[in-house]
Amino acid sequence: MLKVERLTKTYRTAGGPLTVLRDVSFELAAGASVAVVGPSGSGKTTLLGLCAGLDRATAGTVSVAGRDLGAMDEDARALVRNAHVGFVFQNFQLIPTLTALENVLVPVELAGDASRGDEARALLARVGLGERCDHYPVQLSGGEQQRVALARAFMNRPKILFCDEPTGNLDDDTAGAMVELIFGLNREHGTTLVLVTHNLELAKRCARIIRLKGGAVLHDEATGAA
Amino acid sequence: MNFVLQMAWRDSRASRRRLALVALSVVLGIAALVGIGSFADNLQRNVEQQTKALLGSDLTLESRAGFSADAQAYFRTLGGEQAHEVALGSMITFPTRGNQRRLVQVRALEGNFPFYGELATAPADARAKLATGNFALLEDTLLVQFGVQVGDEVTIGRQTFTVAGALKKIPGESAVVAMFSPRVYVSRAALETTGLLLSKTFITHRTYFKLPPGRDPELLVPELKAKFRAQRWRYTTVEERKRDLGQTLKDTYAFISLVGFVALFLGAVGVASAMHVYIRQKIATVAVLRCLGASARTSFAVYLVQGAGVGLLGALLGAALGVSVQLVLPAVVKDFLPFPVEFLVSWPAVGKGALAGLVICLLFTLLPLLTVRRVSPLLAIRSAAGEPPGADPWRLALFFVIAAAVLGFAVWQTGHWATGVGFTLMMAAGFGTLAGVAQLVSWAARRLVPRKPLPYVWRQGIANLHRPNNRTVLLLLSLGLGTFLMLTLVLTRQTLLAKMLAIGGDTRPNLMFFDIQDDQAARVAAIAKANGAPLLAEAPIVTMRLTSLKGRPVEDLLKDEKSGIPAWTLRREYRSTYRGELTDTEKVTAGRFTGRVAPGEARVPVSVEASLAKDLQLSLNDALVFDVQGVPVNAYVGSLREVEWQRMQPNFFIVFPLGVLEPAPKTFVAAVHAASPAESAHLQQAVAKEFPGVSAIDLSLILQTVMGIVAKAVFVITFMAAFTVVTGIVVLAGAVLTGRFQRIRETVLLRTLGATRRQLRQIQLIEYAVLGVLAAVTGGGLAVAANALLARFVFKTPFVLSPLVLLISVAAAVAVTLVTGLITNRGVVDHPPLEVLRQET
Structure with a gap:
């Protein structure tokens, strides 16, 4: 489902070139789950951005669902994201001007499908927000906003879900409930999961952990989790 | 497209207050444009009517020889209405005022002239009285000058008339005509009894035309010229009179156009400024949309729709506001208007204003919107991810389009390429x-600013x-x-x-004395000074005719129909002057002005007024021969001058240097400023008392x-x-x-x-x-x-x-x-x- 080969990312800075990711390779089958961990500045977010087609690699390739993202222009990558990818961000990233329901509907409406209102409501109900469909992000708590984001991430039935510190801004209880939702929905939908986190306990819920340091893979190990 | 519209609508919900700010800039800009456009149309229409009223007719023909029976018969076939006038210069005498004399223009008018504007008299029925006998209608200043009352007597030629009233206002006069002599109207039958028609050599015949609807005087003139080629008529149309109104009116139009443009430009700057802030706040939303699979084009389209919506709303509201301004204006400014302006909504101006406003608004909206295309989806996970490096070629292209639109609009508004380019460059320089x-x-x-010593x-x-x-x-x-x-x-x-x-x-001068003889000039100046109105300008006048131009006799040129030189410029009697320097109404545009030549100079460098030089097809150093009252004078074009003819002071086509014309028979013209009509009359009487031959022209009416x-x-x-x-x-x-x-x-x-x-x-x-x-x-x-x-x-x-x-x-x-x-x-x-x-x- 996701194939990363010799991925390198170098930024040009005032002080000269800065390589934040070097020679990273791994492969994920459909339905697999992986946690990317490492200290700040180790290249976790950069790796996630490249895997999701949000940025271009300096060297190496990324393939999602058998399609080489490096060969595509930004609009083509956008189509791939819309068709195959779901996102959950640390800062929720809901569109403040849209209601919870409208936020969830964005991915499918973008694809030209305006008939899935009921499905969106059901997804919101699944994350416990069936009564809050018409609320704006500002009217929701942090945990509620993240649950809307999760419902939005599953709305286009993604083949792969990228989560960037999904519990980073939540308290322990809310974070725990959120984690259950992520893994529960992941199982229900058979989605491949890529989770970037500092939280080792959370990482261990994934079948595999890739540990980054200084932009390179330090360890790549199975956890034994299902 | 559905998503774009839907998203644009939904996304605008929480930002409508801010978008209202954007719309506010556009609304007022477009309202200004519509209001100004409509007002300019109204003004133009009113000036048009005013101009018609100044001429009093659609077309005026003037002839020294009179109009033949054939011509008059042809005039009748044109339809509409006509009026005829005979005018001649003559002195009149006021027996009840110690037989004081004055040079006037005596006129006999038949028909309903003026067709536009009004002939105002005091008392109001004075004109009607003319047909009933030997009554005369005198220019108001004559009554004031000589203290004449309605009912007093005035002698014209060998006939005595009763003053029927004062002429307050009559359309159809050019300032030049009125400058030389006040007008006195009598009936045609009464004019016959004065004997003047027999004794006077220079009689002017005029026919005034009110043309039927759809008949364009501008087209009729060439038709008449072709049909009556042999006749040397002078044609005056409304268009020509409008041109005569001169640079002042042109300046006003240019200014109105400029104002309209500035209003729109200001509005557009407001739009760009507000949209810039708005879009900056939408960057995060755009990044999320991009993450969720929206293409750059889709994200851009969402905000373009919003921008267009704001522009459209602004255009509609602006147009409505502009129209309402127009509708309420009569009530608001009625008391302040110096002339009655009829306010009508000018729909073309409304349409043009709204459309131009919308286009300019959209172009300026695109400027900040271009950023949306370059927002990286990475921004959703990394706040430092900015725009890709390097200049955006679309932005550069858009600047060009905006510059072209600004230029196009400026040229459209002002009607001049040079002005449009200048204005656009000025704007670009301002921006830069x-x-x-x-x-x-x-x-x-x-x-550079030091931090430490400064408070927080x-x-x-x-x-x-x-x-x-x-x-x-x-x-x-x-x-x-x-x-x-x-x-x-x-x-x-x-x-x-x-x-x-x-x-x-x-x-400025408002009273001119002319026909002042050589030996009277100093005394006239002294009298004027003693009466508190010192001479502001004085000039000798020497009459002369042109006999040869660039080596070709004038007679040859007159016969040559292909020469392209207007006949009047060859035939006229030039009233030239001589002096050592330019006046403040003149500017040399080519060559060098020569103020003095040695006596006996073989070829005299003269200064020729630029438009006359153009008519005569003259360039610098071209030869001219003048007949100065029997003496040939060889001259050449030493310089060309632009003359501000609007200024009420002695201006001349040809100016000679000192050292040539002094011995020639000449008269003087002198200009003074009289503080009031009474002072003017007093001074005129003082001069006339000592020098009855000196005529005076009060410019107060023209002024x-x-x-x-x-x-x-x-x-x-x-x-x-x-x-x-x-x-x-x-x-x-x-x-x-x-x-x-x-x-x-x-x-x-x-x-x-x-x-x-x-x-x-x-x-x-x-x-x-x-x-x-x-x-x-x-x-x-x-x-x-x-x-x-x-x-x-x-x-x-x-x-x-x-x-x-x-x-x-x-x-x-x-x-x-x-x-x-x-x-x-x-x-x-x-x-x-x-x-x-x-x-x-």
């Missing part, structure tokens, strides 16, 4: 300078000028450009007013006409400028107000951290004061430069600069910035931080 100053300010605030509020206020996401460039551009445009208007208005007042001002036009133009300029200045202030306020949203979060954070309201206000005050002063000073400097260029190249008049006006304007711009900045930020410091933070989420 302001952007440069803004960069300089940012740099200086970062590098100063450090924070100055730091606001260069920190990331600073608004220095944007505000300096908006405020500076606003100040620049508004001040340009104020200064231009001042320059135009100065020009107009110079033409018809309170100290009144000119001043009437000036008053109308002044009113229009003031009204237009005020309209645009108010629009500019609103846009300035909008620029500051939109900035509020940018600063709101950090202001609230500072409050949360314990900053007092006083400290917050001081920080804002410092930032706005620095920006306001810099914008006002830079804008002021640009306005002065622009006005100097406009004065020189467009209005062709000396540049007038009042430092006080400049100072007041700059101070006002700073004050507006500060007051608006502080008022619009009041809400931020007065609300609980949490409430504001939540609103901003």
